[in-house]
Amino acid sequence: MMHERHLPATGTMRRCLSFSARxxxxxxxxxxxxxxxxxxxxxxxxPSVNGRxxxxxxxxxxxxxxxxxxxxxxxxxxSLQLAPGRIGLLGPNGAGKSTLLKxxxxxxxxxxxxxxxxxxxxxxxxxxxxRAIGYMPEVDALVPGMRGAEYVALAGxxxxxxxxxxxxxxxEVLTYLDLEEARYRRLEEYSTGxxxxxxxxxALVHDPQLLLLDEPTSGMDPAGRETMLELLLTLGRxxxxxxxxxxxxxxxxxRVCETVVILHxxxxxxxxQVSELCTRRQxxxxxxxxxxxxxxxxxxxxxxxxxxxxxxxxxxxxAVPPGWITRAFFALADNHGVVLRGLQRDDEDLEELxxxxxxxxx
Numbered sequence: 621m622m623h624e625r626h627l628p629a630t631g632t633m634r635r636c637l638s639f640s641a642r643x644x645x646x647x648x649x650x651x652x653x654x655x656x657x658x659x660x661x662x663x664x665x666x667p668s669v670n671g672r673x674x675x676x677x678x679x680x681x682x683x684x685x686x687x688x689x690x691x692x693x694x695x696x697x698x699s700l701q702l703a704p705g706r707i708g709l710l711g712p713n714g715a716g717k718s719t720l721l722k723x724x725x726x727x728x729x730x731x732x733x734x735x736x737x738x739x740x741x742x743x744x745x746x747x748x749x750x751r752a753i754g755y756m757p758e759v760d761a762l763v764p765g766m767r768g769a770e771y772v773a774l775a776g777x778x779x780x781x782x783x784x785x786x787x788x789x790x791x792e793v794l795t796y797l798d799l800e801e802a803r804y805r806r807l808e809e810y811s812t813g814x815x816x817x818x819x820x821x822x823a824l825v826h827d828p829q830l831l832l833l834d835e836p837t838s839g840m841d842p843a844g845r846e847t848m849l850e851l852l853l854t855l856g857r858x859x860x861x862x863x864x865x866x867x868x869x870x871x872x873x874x875r876v877c878e879t880v881v882i883l884h885x886x887x888x889x890x891x892x893q894v895s896e897l898c899t900r901r902q903x904x905x906x907x908x909x910x911x912x913x914x915x916x917x918x919x920x921x922x923x924x925x926x927x928x929x930x931x932x933x934x935x936x937x938x939a940v941p942p943g944w945i946t947r948a949f950f951a952l953a954d955n956h957g958v959v960l961r962g963l964q965r966d967d968e969d970l971e972e973l974x975x976x977x978x979x980x981x982x
Contacts, residue, residue: 708873
């Protein structure tokens with residue numbers, strides 16, 4: 621269980637909720653309703669004039685962004701063009717992921733370079749940026765003594781919503797995230813999984829176009845993690861939210877995202893569609909079998925195949941020689957009384973892609 625961490629309701633709280641109170645009311649208004657138990661929200665899109673956010677301007681455009689702390693660079697010459705969608709920001713600890721998120725929100729100025737998020741200049745459009753962005757921090761950023769509905773409504777007001785509208789939306793979002801029964805409970809009484817959903821609620825309350833999510837499944841048990849990932853996938857697919865999911869957990873990105881950015885030592889090593897970045901392999905297969913595979917595998921090896929992995933539960937990964945015909949798997953399985961339940965090409969997955977890219981850099 622992760623240790624609970626609480627931050628005071630001062631400037632730190634405001635920074636974690638990523639809003640300047642001077643931003644004023646939301647442009648064009650915001651409406652929300654519950655439909656079939658789900659929060660269906662209908663934002664009025666802001667125009668792309670006068671520095672306001674616009675989905676038509678693309679999601680993120682960065683040109684030569686660097687950030688230095690003294691002589692140490694957290695980011696170095698980062699250039700990206702990202703379209704709206706579900707994007708994974710992958711990298712080991714210290715890669716610069718959190719620094720990049722802060723720059724995208726306008727909380728931290730870059731040392732050099734330029735960029736736009738939803739058409740808004742990251743150096744000059746901070747109030748507009750924070751109306752269009754919802755931020756879910758990795759740290760708890762909770763205020764002891766506050767209740768769930770109060771906390772989410774406060775976030776809405778800090779994002780620029782009128783107080784009554786913020787409170788109404790707080791109740792709607794908490795219901796959507798299955799926190800309705802806990803909305804009047806004090807925050808220090810929330811479990812780790814509930815705190816994570818509460819942080820997602822405060823990021824959603826003002827109906828942003830873009831969600832920046834910093835380790836959203838941190839500290840969660842397997843069931844809670846699966847629930848969170850399903851929520852994020854639904855927000856992207858069914859509610860049209862763009863997500864930038866920052867994590868070191870490859871499984872979270874593989875489950876939710878269609879695009880990936882691999883960050884290492886402050887530099888972007890690769891970015892693009894996962895399906896396009898992963899190598900398609902013609903000589904590798906995954907087999908699912910039933911029965912004793914010992915003799916089956918031995919004969920495969922005599923035919924020139926190489927066993928890469930046997931998980932002991934009837935799943936094999938094999939490399940085959942040039943000119944291999946897939947029906948040979950079935951013929952050899954039949955010869956040894958083995959039932960072949962599944963056969964598919966073993967293309968490179970996200971984990972293999974990540975390790976390959978890091979190894980190429982080193």
